[in-house]
Amino acid sequence: MAEQTFPFETLEKFTVSAFKKIGCSDADADLATKVLLSADLRGIDSHGVARLSGYIRLWEAKRINATPAIRTIHESPSTAVVDGDGGLGLVVAPHAMNIAIEKARQCGTGWVSVQHSNHFGIAGYHAMMALEHDMIGIAMTNASPLVAPTWSVERMLGTNPIAVAIPADKQPAFVADMATTTAANGKLEILQRKNKQAPEGWIQDKQGNTSTNPHELKDGGALVPLGSDYEHGSHKGYGLGSIVDIFSAVLSGANYGPWVPPFVAFLSPPADPVGKGIGHFFGAMRIDAFRPKEEFKQHMDNWINRFRSAKPVAGQPKVLIPGDPEREMNAIRLKEGIPLNEKVVEDLKELAKKFDLNF
Amino acid sequence: MAEQTFPFETLEKFTVSAFKKIGCSDADADLATKVLLSADLRGIDSHGVARLSGYIRLWEAKRINATPAIRTIHESPSTAVVDGDGGLGLVVAPHAMNIAIEKARQCGTGWVSVQHSNHFGIAGYHAMMALEHDMIGIAMTNASPLVAPTWSVERMLGTNPIAVAIPADKQPAFVADMATTTAANGKLEILQRKNKQAPEGWIQDKQGNTSTNPHELKDGGALVPLGSDYEHGSHKGYGLGSIVDIFSAVLSGANYGPWVPPFVAFLSPPADPVGKGIGHFFGAMRIDAFRPKEEFKQHMDNWINRFRSAKPVAGQPKVLIPGDPEREMNAIRLKEGIPLNEKVVEDLKELAKKFDLNF
Numbered sequence: 001m002a003e004q005t006f007p008f009e010t011l012e013k014f015t016v017s018a019f020k021k022i023g024c025s026d027a028d029a030d031l032a033t034k035v036l037l038s039a040d041l042r043g044i045d046s047h048g049v050a051r052l053s054g055y056i057r058l059w060e061a062k063r064i065n066a067t068p069a070i071r072t073i074h075e076s077p078s079t080a081v082v083d084g085d086g087g088l089g090l091v092v093a094p095h096a097m098n099i100a101i102e103k104a105r106q107c108g109t110g111w112v113s114v115q116h117s118n119h120f121g122i123a124g125y126h127a128m129m130a131l132e133h134d135m136i137g138i139a140m141t142n143a144s145p146l147v148a149p150t151w152s153v154e155r156m157l158g159t160n161p162i163a164v165a166i167p168a169d170k171q172p173a174f175v176a177d178m179a180t181t182t183a184a185n186g187k188l189e190i191l192q193r194k195n196k197q198a199p200e201g202w203i204q205d206k207q208g209n210t211s212t213n214p215h216e217l218k219d220g221g222a223l224v225p226l227g228s229d230y231e232h233g234s235h236k237g238y239g240l241g242s243i244v245d246i247f248s249a250v251l252s253g254a255n256y257g258p259w260v261p262p263f264v265a266f267l268s269p270p271a272d273p274v275g276k277g278i279g280h281f282f283g284a285m286r287i288d289a290f291r292p293k294e295e296f297k298q299h300m301d302n303w304i305n306r307f308r309s310a311k312p313v314a315g316q317p318k319v320l321i322p323g324d325p326e327r328e329m330n331a332i333r334l335k336e337g338i339p340l341n342e343k344v345v346e347d348l349k350e351l352a353k354k355f356d357l358n359f
Numbered sequence: 360m361a362e363q364t365f366p367f368e369t370l371e372k373f374t375v376s377a378f379k380k381i382g383c384s385d386a387d388a389d390l391a392t393k394v395l396l397s398a399d400l401r402g403i404d405s406h407g408v409a410r411l412s413g414y415i416r417l418w419e420a421k422r423i424n425a426t427p428a429i430r431t432i433h434e435s436p437s438t439a440v441v442d443g444d445g446g447l448g449l450v451v452a453p454h455a456m457n458i459a460i461e462k463a464r465q466c467g468t469g470w471v472s473v474q475h476s477n478h479f480g481i482a483g484y485h486a487m488m489a490l491e492h493d494m495i496g497i498a499m500t501n502a503s504p505l506v507a508p509t510w511s512v513e514r515m516l517g518t519n520p521i522a523v524a525i526p527a528d529k530q531p532a533f534v535a536d537m538a539t540t541t542a543a544n545g546k547l548e549i550l551q552r553k554n555k556q557a558p559e560g561w562i563q564d565k566q567g568n569t570s571t572n573p574h575e576l577k578d579g580g581a582l583v584p585l586g587s588d589y590e591h592g593s594h595k596g597y598g599l600g601s602i603v604d605i606f607s608a609v610l611s612g613a614n615y616g617p618w619v620p621p622f623v624a625f626l627s628p629p630a631d632p633v634g635k636g637i638g639h640f641f642g643a644m645r646i647d648a649f650r651p652k653e654e655f656k657q658h659m660d661n662w663i664n665r666f667r668s669a670k671p672v673a674g675q676p677k678v679l680i681p682g683d684p685e686r687e688m689n690a691i692r693l694k695e696g697i698p699l700n701e702k703v704v705e706d707l708k709e710l711a712k713k714f715d716l717n718f
Binding site: 074075076077078079081106107108109111113148149150151152153154156164166174176178179180181182183199201202207208226227228231232233235236237238239240242243245246250251252253256257258274275285286287289290291295296299300302303306307310311312313314316317318319320322 | 433434435436437438440465466467468470472507508509510511512513515523525533535537538539540541542558560561566567585586587590591592594595596597598599601602604605609610611612615616617633634644645646648649650654655658659661662665666669670671672673675676677678679681
């Protein structure tokens with residue numbers, strides 16, 4: 001599959017223009033672009049500009065509100081529930097995370113559950129917003145049902161990611177950002193494009209047998225929870241995905257489980273919603289609500305240094321700290337540009353034509 | 360391996376007496392017993408009365424303080440750090456969880472990190488303390504290093520469990536309680552006793568190759584993080600175990616990573632500690648800090664009913680909700696007694712002799 005590389009600024013300019021064309025304010029278009037393209041920069045290609053036309057199609061289907069009145073509908077000193085008013089998750093999520101940060105500033109920690117939102121890009125972006133405030137950041141979201149619980153053939157959960165960002169001193173921050181499935185859906189999309197088989201333990205077919213066909217989900221198959229099968233702890237992955245679903249949607253009043261509306265515009269949302277839109281959950285914990293931040297950060301440096309120096313398996317890469325690969329990719333792509341595969345390029349050219357933009 | 364079954368009350372009486380013999384107050388002996396035996400009742404045999412003599416040996420080695428002055432050393436409206444003063448984790452943990460619950464009552468959520476503690480039994484017990492207050496409970500702890508990070512041969516993390524308990528209305532609560540490894544160490548102990556092989560993907564040998572020998576840890580091997588190997592997401596299990604370690608110990612000032620002191624008294628703690636004792640982390644979130652609790656609980660019932668009715672794989676057990684197996688076991692064992700294998704029975708008889716107690 002041919003690839004073409006674009007400078008970050010080119011994609012940035014185009015994406016901002018596209019969001020403005022659907023009616024986003026200048027500030028919202030800038031913010032949505034920053035969040036969306038952070039995925040491309042960090043190497044999570046499935047969640048970046050490749051999804052831009054998907055967001056636009058949802059707007060065309062009147063399932064995204066480009067000018068939402070985002071508001072807090074319930075709160076306590078350390079919590080809030082935010083109604084995203086059907087806005088882009090790329091805009092609603094940073095708004096909610098800022099509330100969590102403000103609550104943490106006031107009373108040590110802040111926790112915000114969000115209803116009536118849409119896909120929010122990569123969870124890691126929002127968690128990392130806490131870092132500059134010397135806080136730990138947490139972000140999670142539910143998503144379209146693609147994952148079967150252990151012992152089931154039915155798609156009940158999304159890939160429901162969890163991100164946790166923890167500041168250090170001289171070392172870069174610890175940033176874990178993980179789907180609660182064995183493999184993220186984006187990895188499957190890459191195999192589909194390349195016509196390659198998936199490893200065993202990523203997917204099951206419609207009977208619940210393990211499958212290596214990356215197209216299996218089109219034929220009633222499902223992704224499996226982290227752990228792959230019961231013997232290897234898939235009930236734990238199912239438990240984690242469920243916790244994300246409940247914190248994001250049952251706490252907020254969004255749709256949960258199989259009721260979560262699909263990201264693709266050609267599939268209709270369930271006719272019997274149990275809440276509004278999709279749900280997210282954010283947390284911020286001020287370091288110095290626990291111990292002096294300098295002390296904490298020095299120990300985080302020690303933690304990171306010690307884990308980096310853990311004895312590696314012979315012939316294997318060195319031991320990594322969560323966030324290392326994405327940070328390294330970010331530096332490379334800012335300098336060398338972002339490679340897009342030809343299907344994504346075609347898609348963006350279509351979008352450019354539709355909106356009379358240059359690409 | 361022969362087993363003998365004991366009424367719960369017999370084990371309870373004996374355990375209370377043993378804790379009193381080391382100098383625990385009546386209240387602490389009762390509490391420690393309640394926490395410890397909740398593991399036996401819930402079917403988590405590795406964490407229950409089988410460990411009683413281990414706690415006693417740690418006390419004999421002067422590594423457990425039977426009369427700790429547990430105190431809060433740092434706090435904010437929604438957070439606290441607790442110094443367990445070397446007490447039994449079985450006593451320190453409920454103390455800290457109660458602080459989290461009280462903070463949540465005041466300002467919506469409460470988060471408590473604990474230093475200078477010891478093994479706290481099952482995480483699920485502490486998380487479930489929140490349920491009767493209409494709160495979500497969270498509990499985690501670090502533990503002796505037995506787990507190698509992805510691409511390492513060195514044991515850097517404990518099995519670092521995460522428990523989350525969420526109240527429902529007519530349905531029983533959702534209670535996830537999981538080690539962040541593919542298999543908990545307790546499962547390995549069972550295989551060791553039965554002289555059976557482990558499945559592939561649970562353990563690695565000292566070179567980092569997968570092994571089915573349950574005794575591999577005695578020969579420099581390690582448990583592996585949830586996911587088993589990189590291709591199946593073990594870096595996610597490693598990330599989760601790391602988050603538990605950092606929240607429990609870097610936030611509180613306890614020992615972290617390879618510095619966590621071993622549970623067994625015959626192994627000395629590291630000579631260069633980076634903190635005090637082992638660390639825990641607790642959270643409590645008041646449901647009505649997010650939405651009216653009746654509304655939430657009704658949606659939890661709907662969530663649970665819908666997941667229970669997810670279409671099962673043909674010939675497989677029905678789909679379970681986290682907490683189902685443990686709750687069912689609890690009811691059976693309260694009625695029919697708790698089976699202990701002969702090694703545990705011998706161990707308890709030894710202890711009875713030492714303390715001049717009946718068993």
